[in-house]
Amino acid sequence: MEQPNRSPLYRQVREALMRRLVDGHWRAGEALPAEPALAAELGVSQGTVRRALGDLAQINLVVRRQGKGTFVAEHTRERALFHFFHLVGDDGKRALPGSRVLAVKAGPATREEARRLAIAAGAKVVRLHRLRMLDGHAAIVERIVLPAALYDGIERLDRAGLPNELYKLYQDRYGVSVARAAEKLKATNAGPEDAAHLGLRSGAAVLEIDRIAYALDGRPCEWRVSRCDTASHHYVSEVV
Amino acid sequence: MEQPNRSPLYRQVREALMRRLVDGHWRAGEALPAEPALAAELGVSQGTVRRALGDLAQINLVVRRQGKGTFVAEHTRERALFHFFHLVGDDGKRALPGSRVLAVKAGPATREEARRLAIAAGAKVVRLHRLRMLDGHAAIVERIVLPAALYDGIERLDRAGLPNELYKLYQDRYGVSVARAAEKLKATNAGPEDAAHLGLRSGAAVLEIDRIAYALDGRPCEWRVSRCDTASHHYVSEVV
DNA sequence: TAGTGGTCTAGACCACGCT
DNA sequence: GCGTGGTCTAGACCACTAT
Structure with missing residues (x-):
């Protein structure tokens, strides 16, 4: 993860993931890659990805389910x-x-x-x-x-x-x-x-x-x- | 930190701190002990205390200020x-x-x-x-x-x-x-x-x-x- | 059994506020 | 300079879900 600005890493990760959500990179209801995969891809630790995903879950953009994965939030x-x-x-x-x-x-x-x-x-x-x-x-x-x-x-x-x-x-x-x-x-x-x-x-x-x-x-x-x-x-x- | 129930540690810590807030153990505006002190007292890691304090900050019961400390929220x-x-x-x-x-x-x-x-x-x-x-x-x-x-x-x-x-x-x-x-x-x-x-x-x-x-x-x-x-x-x- | 997210720890370094 | 909270990492173990 490059650091073009001085914002915390987890925020940069959060924004990067958000951009993909906005772009429709994943469809509603679809599973995101698992934490280790995202961490490896973005070049940060799993903990940092966790923090970013947790933030996204907090504002209801994704839903996390233990044992299953992280999913794009759906308007059920x-x-x-x-x-x-x-x-x-x-x-x-x-x-x-x-x-x-x-x-x-x-x-x-x-x-x-x-x-x-x-x-x-x-x-x-x-x-x-x-x-x-x-x-x-x-x-x-x-x-x-x-x-x-x-x-x-x-x-x-x-x-x-x-x-x-x-x-x-x-x-x-x-x-x-x-x-x-x-x-x-x-x-x-x-x-x-x-x-x-x-x-x-x-x-x-x-x-x-x-x-x-x-x-x-x-x-x-x-x-x-x-x-x-x-x-x-x-x-x-x-x-x- | 004893574990009378099966709830996560950070939740037990959060509830313990909340009880003290409810009891008036600290006055409004007063600083709580620093993270390492609370961690030592409760017998958990500093990270667990951080998580609990973060939760309390999220619901506006405490206010955290970098470099200063954690304070009981005041109705200003x-x-x-x-x-x-x-x-x-x-x-x-x-x-x-x-x-x-x-x-x-x-x-x-x-x-x-x-x-x-x-x-x-x-x-x-x-x-x-x-x-x-x-x-x-x-x-x-x-x-x-x-x-x-x-x-x-x-x-x-x-x-x-x-x-x-x-x-x-x-x-x-x-x-x-x-x-x-x-x-x-x-x-x-x-x-x-x-x-x-x-x-x-x-x-x-x-x-x-x-x-x-x-x-x-x-x-x-x-x-x-x-x-x-x-x-x-x-x-x-x-x-x- | 394997893979997921959830919890917990220990330790390093940073940014901020004081004195 | 020192103590505070903020960030980041690495790794261990747990709980849940599927096959």
């Missing part, structure tokens, strides 16, 4: 739901959302969309509008904006072709792995349209979740605004 | 604000909240309060009602419930004696260190009283943050419900 249904979906029933049970796509449209990005997705103004985006169900009734209205450059042809998927867990679709079909997300929450009074979709009176309080999802390489890959009826559900957040 | 003003306070201005600037105490009262816990704080029904609690300012105008109404057993005589503090950063007060004066918190968020329509405090019309959407704070030993030490005007601020959440 579980992970998509439990890791990135924070609405739970007031009784503490996780409600599994269903979803119904209302519209899919492509078009040039507005200034705001371009800013949030860090793309050029006017670049093509695909907009999804969908309704999600919790415990059988409509509880979330979602407006999703995708940079079309990352998801070639996604606007031609019919509504049945768009699964409930979009993050798994992004990963499996387009090679876009969502690594992290930043959410901004507000309480707002529902407008007439959202209220109608959610079966609420206009002006009812809804929780607005504005989320930018970032891909492995750190670039925004989705902007999603969800307006949620929190009458019998709530958003959970743990602070350590 | 910074930490209280940036770690546990998640409302920021829509312009991205952190608004530093001021606060005005409206009422302090002691009384027996309701069933709900007892349940949330994991204390006996009817046990004495202290209730605080306060208003917090963001950028100069009232933006948050807070109702705080404390188990009186942990905060002897806190209800006799005058309003001037109750600082803006309560967590630092809990730690400095009562030895209660908030280690983590669980928050539940909902959007609700403001009732007449909250609306009046916040200068909103009745029925305006407000963000309700329901937080249980846990002390080092894992027991609840505060129940706080904050109702926030999110017209020009929002709650931030990072998902990794």
Whole structure:
């Protein structure tokens, strides 16, 4: 391992492995080479590789299993739901959302969309509008904006072709792995349209979740605004 | 280090150190013994102590500084604000909240309060009602419930004696260190009283943050419900 | 039995903060 | 100069998984 800069070796190893993950050098779910192989290849000790892999496991980019190996993290249904979906029933049970796509449209990005997705103004985006169900009734209205450059042809998927867990679709079909997300929450009074979709009176309080999802390489890959009826559900957040 | 169970050594060391932190064996801000001293005392290698201390640093129970030592984490003003306070201005600037105490009262816990704080029904609690300012105008109404057993005589503090950063007060004066918190968020329509405090019309959407704070030993030490005007601020959440 | 990751140790050297 | 935590190595042994 050459040392172009003054950062610790384990960090250089971590970044090198991360580059390969970003490049798609290994597919989601695939096993990485074993520690001794990586150590030999990179010219560092096994301990240094361990440290780097441990860091990657910590941020959920890889999964390590004793006796089996180290694997590229996958967006399983579980992970998509439990890791990135924070609405739970007031009784503490996780409600599994269903979803119904209302519209899919492509078009040039507005200034705001371009800013949030860090793309050029006017670049093509695909907009999804969908309704999600919790415990059988409509509880979330979602407006999703995708940079079309990352998801070639996604606007031609019919509504049945768009699964409930979009993050798994992004990963499996387009090679876009969502690594992290930043959410901004507000309480707002529902407008007439959202209220109608959610079966609420206009002006009812809804929780607005504005989320930018970032891909492995750190670039925004989705902007999603969800307006949620929190009458019998709530958003959970743990602070350590 | 004896091995009563089959857990890894570093975990046993971590728990042993944690017990001392919980017991108040070291005060907030105080330096722990250096690694070699701890290793010798516990009969393990320095590497094992390092791993345990690293874990404790990760969950913010201690702070490690190269060349200086390892210190018990303190609730500085910074930490209280940036770690546990998640409302920021829509312009991205952190608004530093001021606060005005409206009422302090002691009384027996309701069933709900007892349940949330994991204390006996009817046990004495202290209730605080306060208003917090963001950028100069009232933006948050807070109702705080404390188990009186942990905060002897806190209800006799005058309003001037109750600082803006309560967590630092809990730690400095009562030895209660908030280690983590669980928050539940909902959007609700403001009732007449909250609306009046916040200068909103009745029925305006407000963000309700329901937080249980846990002390080092894992027991609840505060129940706080904050109702926030999110017209020009929002709650931030990072998902990794 | 062989290969994987997980734990634990011992020791070397480095970077930082003090005095 | 000395003590602190930070990095890096090499090697031993353990626990789990597969064949």
